[in-house]
Amino acid sequence: MMELFQYTFFQNALLxxxxxxxxxxxxGVYVVSRRLVFxxxxxxHASFGGLGFGFFAGINPLFSALVFSVASAFGVEWLSKRxxxxxxxxxxxxxxxxxxxxxIFLYLTPGFTPNITAYLFGNILTITVLDIxxxxxxxxxxxxxxxxxxxxxxxxxFDREYALTHGIRVALIEHLMMLAIAVTVVASIRLVGxxxxxxxxxxxxxxxxxxxxxxxxxxxISILISLTGCITGLLLSYxxxxxxxxxxxxxxxxxFLVCKFILTGIRxxxxx
Numbered sequence: 001m002m003e004l005f006q007y008t009f010f011q012n013a014l015l016x017x018x019x020x021x022x023x024x025x026x027x028g029v030y031v032v033s034r035r036l037v038f039x040x041x042x043x044x045h046a047s048f049g050g051l052g053f054g055f056f057a058g059i060n061p062l063f064s065a066l067v068f069s070v071a072s073a074f075g076v077e078w079l080s081k082r083x084x085x086x087x088x089x090x091x092x093x094x095x096x097x098x099x100x101x102x103x104i105f106l107y108l109t110p111g112f113t114p115n116i117t118a119y120l121f122g123n124i125l126t127i128t129v130l131d132i133x134x135x136x137x138x139x140x141x142x143x144x145x146x147x148x149x150x151x152x153x154x155x156x157x158f159d160r161e162y163a164l165t166h167g168i169r170v171a172l173i174e175h176l177m178m179l180a181i182a183v184t185v186v187a188s189i190r191l192v193g194x195x196x197x198x199x200x201x202x203x204x205x206x207x208x209x210x211x212x213x214x215x216x217x218x219x220x221i222s223i224l225i226s227l228t229g230c231i232t233g234l235l236l237s238y239x240x241x242x243x244x245x246x247x248x249x250x251x252x253x254x255x256f257l258v259c260k261f262i263l264t265g266i267r268x269x270x271x272x
Contacts, residue, residue, distance in 0.1 A: 004238060012132060013124035013191075013244070017230040019135035020191050020200070023184045025223030026146055028201035029208070029215060030177050033157040037202055039076060039178075042091035044185050044197045046072035046098030051119050051194075052105030061119070062131070062186055068098060069182035077178065122193035122245020124234060135187040142180055146219070153177065154215050191230070192245035199249045200226065207256040210263055225255055 004010050031040050050068030054061030072094040079090035106116065118126045146153060155163035156173040163170050181201075188197050208221035233248030240247075 004235075009125055009127070010234070010238070012127045012129065013234055014231065015132045016127040016135055017191055017234065017248075018227060019132065019139040020184075020188045021226035021230055022139040022223055023135065023142055023180075023187055024200045025204060025226050026142055026219050027177070027180050027184045028205045029218045029222055030153065030157055031181060031201050032205040032209070033215065036181070037198065038088065038091055039073075040181055040185070040201050041198045042076060042095040042098075043069050043073050043182050044194055045095045047185055047189070048119075048194055049098035049101035049105070051116065051189075052102035052109075055116075056105040056109045062134075062189065065189065066183065066186045069185050070179060072098060073178045073182040074175070077175075118193070119189055120193045120195050121243050122189075122191050122196065122248070124191070124237070124244045127190045131187075131190050138183055138187055142184075145176075145180075149173070150216065157215065192248055196245050196249045199252065203249070203252045203256055204229070207252075207259050210256075210259055225252065229255060 005014075031037055047065040047069040050065035051061045053068070054064035057064070075094055076087065076090045079085040079093070080087040117123070152163070152168050152173050155166070155168055156170050156177075160170055163173075184201070185197060188200055192200055204222040204225040205218065207225050208218040211221060212218055229252035230248050233251045234244055236242070236251065237244040237247040
């Protein structure tokens with residue numbers, strides 16, 4: 001097994017996974033706390049339009065996916081808050097628009113149709129040094145920002161009215177966190193893929209919520225659970241020769257179920 005850690009592709013996967021887990025652990029807690037899971041799903045699937053455009057235009061597909069993700073994140077807010085469109089309807093519209101544009105652009109791409117399986121379901125072999133730098137710098141900036149503005153983010157996430165009455169710039173915090181969610185989505189595509197990415201933003205956070213209700217502790221536990229699932233999933237995917245993204249998510253769900261079962265058993269015993 002130790003020989004596996006000498007391979008460059010596996011080292012890249014571990015480093016990329018570490019930074020992605022940090023980003024997902026932090027933003028995922030905000031997503032779950034604010035009940036923005038559906039929005040994160042809309043942003044994730046809207047990024048598919050950016051991937052298709054990237055292949056069509058001959059540019060880095062993750063760069064164009066980032067543009068589409070950010071545009072859809074703020075587009076949902078603009079439609080729902082400024083144009084009196086129901087938020088769930090706005091999300092569904094951008095979700096469908098992104099997927100439709102992705103299919104159209106891929107169909108129009110000259111030559112052979114690009115292989116997008118790695119972007120849909122994740123593939124550790126596709127993680128590059130540039131991806132690692134991108135995820136690493138973003139994870140660092142996100143960690144510093146959340147550390148500096150933790151009280152503002154906490155009040156905005158759990159009690160928006162309280163934050164407003166205490167002079168917190170709630171709209172700015174919300175916009176910055178939506179931007180963070182959009183960037184986290186793009187940074188995670190290589191690891192677990194578009195189809196499974198929502199689980200990275202919800203399952204570890206659900207597990208951490210079993211142990212604590214404090215936001216900062218939830219973030220730390222979510223990062224640790226994400227990282228455990230990532231490393232275990234990568235190892236299993238290599239030895240079993242199965243897709244890495246699906247294996248990572250499967251392991252994280254197993255961790256949740258095991259923790260839930262153990263805690264339920266402990267509570268049952270304590271009551272009897």
